Amino acid sequence: MTGMGYALIFSVFLPLIASPFTYLLGRxxxxxxxALSHASCLIPFLIILYHATAIMDxxxxxxxxxxxxxxxxxxxxxxxxxxxxxxxxxSLMGFLASVYSHRYMxxxxxxxxxxxxxxxxxxxxxxxxxxxxxxxxxxxWEIMLIPSYFLxxxxxxxxxxxxxxxxxxFTHAGALCMLLGIxxxxxxxxSMDMSLLLGSVPRAYEIHRTSLLGxxxxxxxxxxVKMAVFPFHTWLPDAHAEAPTPISVxxxxxxxxxxxxxxxxxxxxxxxxxxxxxxxxxxxxxxxxMLWGGIMALVQNDVKRLLAYSSISQMGYIxxxxxxxxxxxxxxxxxxxxxxxxxxxxxxxxxxxLIHSVKERDLSRLxxxxxxxxxxxxxxxxxxxxxxxxxxxxxxxxxxxxxxGAFASGKAxxxxxxxxxxxxxxxxxxxMVRAVFFLxxxxxxxxxxxxxxxxxxxxxxxxxxxxxxxxAPILSIIVSAVKSWIGM
Numbered sequence: 065m066t067g068m069g070y071a072l073i074f075s076v077f078l079p080l081i082a083s084p085f086t087y088l089l090g091r092x093x094x095x096x097x098x099a100l101s102h103a104s105c106l107i108p109f110l111i112i113l114y115h116a117t118a119i120m121d122x123x124x125x126x127x128x129x130x131x132x133x134x135x136x137x138x139x140x141x142x143x144x145x146x147x148x149x150x151x152x153x154x155s156l157m158g159f160l161a162s163v164y165s166h167r168y169m170x171x172x173x174x175x176x177x178x179x180x181x182x183x184x185x186x187x188x189x190x191x192x193x194x195x196x197x198x199x200x201x202x203x204x205w206e207i208m209l210i211p212s213y214f215l216x217x218x219x220x221x222x223x224x225x226x227x228x229x230x231x232x233x234f235t236h237a238g239a240l241c242m243l244l245g246i247x248x249x250x251x252x253x254x255s256m257d258m259s260l261l262l263g264s265v266p267r268a269y270e271i272h273r274t275s276l277l278g279x280x281x282x283x284x285x286x287x288x289v290k291m292a293v294f295p296f297h298t299w300l301p302d303a304h305a306e307a308p309t310p311i312s313v314x315x316x317x318x319x320x321x322x323x324x325x326x327x328x329x330x331x332x333x334x335x336x337x338x339x340x341x342x343x344x345x346x347x348x349x350x351x352x353x354m355l356w357g358g359i360m361a362l363v364q365n366d367v368k369r370l371l372a373y374s375s376i377s378q379m380g381y382i383x384x385x386x387x388x389x390x391x392x393x394x395x396x397x398x399x400x401x402x403x404x405x406x407x408x409x410x411x412x413x414x415x416x417x418l419i420h421s422v423k424e425r426d427l428s429r430l431x432x433x434x435x436x437x438x439x440x441x442x443x444x445x446x447x448x449x450x451x452x453x454x455x456x457x458x459x460x461x462x463x464x465x466x467x468x469g470a471f472a473s474g475k476a477x478x479x480x481x482x483x484x485x486x487x488x489x490x491x492x493x494x495x496m497v498r499a500v501f502f503l504x505x506x507x508x509x510x511x512x513x514x515x516x517x518x519x520x521x522x523x524x525x526x527x528x529x530x531x532x533x534x535x536a537p538i539l540s541i542i543v544s545a546v547k548s549w550i551g552m
Contacts, residue, residue, distance in 0.1 A: 071115070072127045072141035075108035075155065076190045076204075079183035086183060090176025098166050101179040105162045105186055109155035112148070119148045119541055122548075126196070140196040142258070145545035146333070149398060149538060150193040150325050153405045157318045158186035160409070160520035165310040167514040168416055172219060172308070181211040185314065192322045198246045198256040198330075205239050205326075208319060215311045222306040234299035238289025242326065245282030248275065249334075258329075265334045280338035283330050284346075290323030291379045294353040301360075304372035309416030312368060316375045317409030321401050324382055328398065328545075332386065339389065346387035347475055351482050353380030358488035362495070367415045367425045370496055371408065377485060378404045378451060384482055385466035391546050393469015398542045400462035403531055407447040407459060410524040414444035417513035417521070418500065424507070427496065432505025437512050441501040443525045448493030450528045453486045458531030 082104035090097025115125060128140040143151060162182060169175060184207065191204030209232065217228030250256050252272055253264050269276055285296070292300035304316045331339050339346070357377030364370040382404070385397025417440045419425055422433070434441040450459035463486065470479035512518065531538070 070127065071111050072125060072143055072194055073129065073139070075111045075151070076141065076187060076194055078107055079104045079158070079190075080187040083180035083183040087176055087180045090179060094170075094175035094179075095166075097176055097179045098162070101162045101183055102159065102166075104183055105155070105159040108186075108190060109152075109159050112143070112151045112155050115143060116148075116152075116537070116541075119143065119145055120537060120544075122544065128196075137199060138197060138257070139200060140257070141194040142196040143194060145541045145548070146328060146398075147193045147325070148541050149402055150321060151190060152538075153321065153402055154186065154189045154193065154318050156523075157314060157405065157409055158182075158189070160523060161310040161313045164313065164413055164416070164517050164520045165308075166516045168309055168420055168517060169219070174218070178215070178219060181215050182310070182314075184211040185215065185311075185319075189314075189319060189322055193325050196258045198249070198258065198261075201326075202239070202243050202246055205242065205322070206236075208322065209235055209239065212311070212315065212319065216303055216307045219308040219311070220306045221308075222302075224306060227302045227306050231299050231303040234289055234296070238286045238296070240286075241282045241289075242286025245279045245286065245330075248279050248282070261334055266336065269335065269337045276335055277338050277341065280331055280335050280342065283326065284342070287323040287326040287331075290326070291320050291383065292376050293349065293379055293383055294356050294376070297353070297357070297376045300376055301369055301372040304375065305366060305368040309368075309412055309419065312371075312412045312416075313409045316372060316412060317405045320375065320379060321405060324379075324386070324397070324401055327383070327386055328394075332394070336389070339387065343387045343389060347384060347470070347478050350380045350384035350387060351478055351485075353377065353383065354482055354485040355380075355488070358485050358492065362488060362492040364492075365427045367418065367427065367430075367496065367500070368412070370427075370492060371411050371415060374411075374451065374489070374492070375404075375408060377489065378408070380485070381463060381466055381482075384478075385462075385469055388466075388469040388473045388475065390469035390472040391543075392465050392472055395539070395542050395546045396462050396465025396467075396469055398545065399465060399535070399539060400459070402538065403458040403462045403528070404451060406524050406527045406531070407450045410443055410447040410521055410528060411451075413517065413521045413524070414440050414447070417517055420513055420517065422507045422510045427499040429506060430500045431503040432501070433507065433510055434501035436507070436510040437501075439512055439518055439521065441497070443521045444500070445497050446525060447528055448497060449490075450532070452490040452493055454490070456532040458528050458535065461532055461535055 086097040125143040131139045188208030195201040361373035385393040450457035453463040
């Protein structure tokens with residue numbers, strides 16, 4: 065374990081510290097505020113990327129700062145092989161969403177407030193995956209919620225106030241379940257520091273089995289609400305579909321992955337025996353989530369609602385891999401966090417390009433856009449095929465690992481049913497691509513999205529393709545997490 069100056073605390077708090085200056089600059093011109101937002105979101109990504117070699121070498125970066133010594137609370141951060149993929153995803157997608165917002169949101173009002181909220185949102189997500197103290201993890205979990213609520217409620221479409229309130233109620237209720245689990249854990253072991261809990265919780269499982277199963281159930285509910293696992297999913301289609309598109313990118317591509325992180329860090333990391341006992345119903349629940357989200361996506365006519373239900377289905381894939389407890393399956397689930405995050409972010413950006421260009425998102429009113437929007441057509445096709453598990457794209461690699469892990473854990477029947485979900489996924493994405501980009505042309509004046517929107521789409525397209533071929537570096541980090549950190 066090594067200390068690296070102030071890199072981690074800087075990565076977490078830079079967007080937050082910059083947000084008041086973004087607001088002040090934005091009052092003079094929203095473009096000045098936007099530029100500061102882009103920079104403050106880019107720097108954490110560069111810091112995380114810089115430390116890739118150290119993480120691949122098996123090092124862990126740790127920073128601790130005094131906070132409330134009387135209660136044994138420190139402001140501590142850890143970048144290790146488990147948190148690294150999540151931090152990479154959050155920091156990159158935060159930057160790309162900020163850049164994408166530049167043209168997509170230019171006609172909206174109060175942009176001097178929009179960009180600071182986006183920065184605070186990124187701080188919350190980064191804090192969750194880098195915190196090494198469970199109390200601070202909860203604080204950042206709630207920090208995530210506040211700006212995302214306002215971003216949905218004040219810049220969303222449809223009935224944004226009601227949708228934002230529903231989103232707030234669901235996710236806050238899940239957060240309170242997680243807080244109760246953390247408080248219960250602290251009452252037993254007298255600490256919320258991960259370093260101490262790692263050494264005591266797994267060894268004390270048999271002594272405190274009943275209590276730890278209760279704690280595991282509470283933490284799971286908190287994570288499952290954030291992941292939108294069935295039946296905790298009903299907030300997601302409205303929130304993700306009606307949020308402004310750059311925020312949909314972060315909600316569906318990034319924020320729901322913090323629930324995956326909580327599951328991996330707190331359940332697999334601290335209470336693997338509890339997950340083993342719970343897996344008998346976790347894996348069927350994951351399959352139901354896959355199929356329910358896929359079937360609902362198949363009957364949607366709104367592009368963004370289709371993508372939102374697809375995210376529910378894909379969270380089922382990830383939960384299926386993690387709850388298999390097989391090293392291959394857990395590794396595949398963690399790898400799918402990245403593959404789904406990049407591909408789903410790309411799909412929502414493509415949907416935003418449609419809305420920006422033709423002001424339409426209903427499949428029945430679109431068609432024939434491929435010649436006029438070739439970049440958007442190509443990116444949405446490739447991203448959809450990746451999520452559907454088409455070789456040799458990134459999604460195929462992670463889904464193959466997930467299903468292999470399920471077979472290895474003796475769940476052949478469940479794995480066979482789960483594989484059927486990939487056919488449903490292919491069906492709704494091909495239906496969407498056909499309806500939007502082929503058939504009869506309905507929008508003769510349509511044109512490709514502006515360069516500042518195409519650039520983030522191009523970056524994500526490259527990653528979706530590369531993760532199917534050149535995934536060894538990131539997979540080595542993930543496999544290291546599974547073997548050494550999760551303890552399998």
